[in-house]
Amino acid sequence: MKIEQITLYRLRMNLRSPFETSFGRAVTRECILLEIASEGITGYGECVADADPGYSYETAGTAWHILRDFIAPVVLGQDLTGSDDFQQRVAFIRGHNMAKAGLEMALWDLAGKADGRSLRQLLGGIHDRVAVGVSVGIQASPEALVETVGGYLSQSYQRIKIKIKPGRDVAEAQAVRRAFPSTQLQVDANSAYTLETAQTLKPLDDLDLLLIEQPLDEDDLWDHSRLQPQFRTPLCLDESIVSLRHTRQALEMGACRIINIKAGRVGGLSQAVAIHDLCQARGIPVWCGGMLETGVGRAANLALASLPNFALPGDISATDRYYAEDITEQRFVLNNDSTISVPDAPGLGVTINRDALRRVTQERLTLER
Numbered sequence: 001m002k003i004e005q006i007t008l009y010r011l012r013m014n015l016r017s018p019f020e021t022s023f024g025r026a027v028t029r030e031c032i033l034l035e036i037a038s039e040g041i042t043g044y045g046e047c048v049a050d051a052d053p054g055y056s057y058e059t060a061g062t063a064w065h066i067l068r069d070f071i072a073p074v075v076l077g078q079d080l081t082g083s084d085d086f087q088q089r090v091a092f093i094r095g096h097n098m099a100k101a102g103l104e105m106a107l108w109d110l111a112g113k114a115d116g117r118s119l120r121q122l123l124g125g126i127h128d129r130v131a132v133g134v135s136v137g138i139q140a141s142p143e144a145l146v147e148t149v150g151g152y153l154s155q156s157y158q159r160i161k162i163k164i165k166p167g168r169d170v171a172e173a174q175a176v177r178r179a180f181p182s183t184q185l186q187v188d189a190n191s192a193y194t195l196e197t198a199q200t201l202k203p204l205d206d207l208d209l210l211l212i213e214q215p216l217d218e219d220d221l222w223d224h225s226r227l228q229p230q231f232r233t234p235l236c237l238d239e240s241i242v243s244l245r246h247t248r249q250a251l252e253m254g255a256c257r258i259i260n261i262k263a264g265r266v267g268g269l270s271q272a273v274a275i276h277d278l279c280q281a282r283g284i285p286v287w288c289g290g291m292l293e294t295g296v297g298r299a300a301n302l303a304l305a306s307l308p309n310f311a312l313p314g315d316i317s318a319t320d321r322y323y324a325e326d327i328t329e330q331r332f333v334l335n336n337d338s339t340i341s342v343p344d345a346p347g348l349g350v351t352i353n354r355d356a357l358r359r360v361t362q363e364r365l366t367l368e369r
């Protein structure tokens with residue numbers, strides 16, 4: 001695949017409702033859409049870095065810089081054979097996994113379209129629909145949270161994740177558990193605790209949670225390995241898992257019992273599959289995390305989550321949970337068994353709504369050799 005042109009679109013999309021986590025409150029989501037042209041075919045990818053460095057150090061701004069100044073120059077005009085070839089070319093760039101993953105996704109879309117095969121087929125997915133849940137931001141009060149959760153349950157979501165932060169944790173989880181005794185429930189702290197302050201989370205162990213996601217710092221596998229034995233509930237790492245090596249080390253240390261996989265965080269779908277395979281070999285369940293993706297990234301998440309060891313429901317909700325208007329023609333809807341169907345058209349299986357794209361584009365840059 002000779003890469004002739006790369007276009008970057010910097011997007012700002014209005015969220016249907018504000019999304020509050022331990023690291024901030026968002027009313028819009030920013031990301032970069034990548035469009036690459038090769039021999040008459042166009043591939044799309046989404047770089048999930050957001051406006052602020054709250055979830056990780058990457059932002060849409062740093063990713064724009066890395067894509068324009070370091071990734072595009074080693075890809076433009078080159079005949080790439082696939083994701084391994086691409087990863088070798090960008091291996092000189094330390095970190096910046098979301099920037100790399102955005103371009104890798106566009107290459108997968110291109111490869112699938114060239115071959116007439118869906119991303120699910122290319123990655124080895126085995127399901128045509130995947131179990132999903134919804135990630136619920138911090139609400140005004142435990143009562144408001146119970147009401148919001150009830151709304152999602154009535155839409156047929158069967159798994160609920162609630163965001164927590166110090167002071168907005170145990171009472172919230174207890175209120176949801178009391179109101180919905182048998183719902184699959186989990187919490188996500190986004191690194192808001194220390195080994196010491198996480199002691200206040202002990203009562204969560206009595207709530208029959210599926211998991212506790214990323215309580216401690218993103219660069220701290222060690223303290224997670226000290227915290228996990230203090231809880232019956234499995235810890236799950238999100239931010240801390242930035243590579244296959246981190247995954248192996250986390251498992252060897254006993255830092256968690258479940259892994260959240262996000263292709264952006266680990267540098268691309270190829271790494272995501274490698275992490276899936278390692279966890280499968282070690283009997284560790286994984287699930288697909290989300291970054292409030294547009295339809296482009298959501299299509300990739302669905303294909304990834306169709307692999308066999310994605311044993312827990314993904315943070316892959318229906319389009320209308322996030323956006324009134326998306327940039328893909330396709331809208332993803334929830335089936336009544338809390339699944340979403342995996343696209344089966346070639347590549348990502350989505351087409352871009354050019355009018356919608358124009359409305360959310362803040363900046364656009366075309367690069368050619």
Ligand code: OSB
Pocket residue numbers: 055134135188190238289290291292293315316317
């Ligand atoms: O920690 O999983 C997270 C959204 C943005 C950044 C980080 C996270 C999230 C979510 C939402 O929890 C998942 C989604 O529905 O896309």
Ligand code: MG
Pocket residue numbers: 188190213214238239260289
């Ligand atoms: Mg998370």
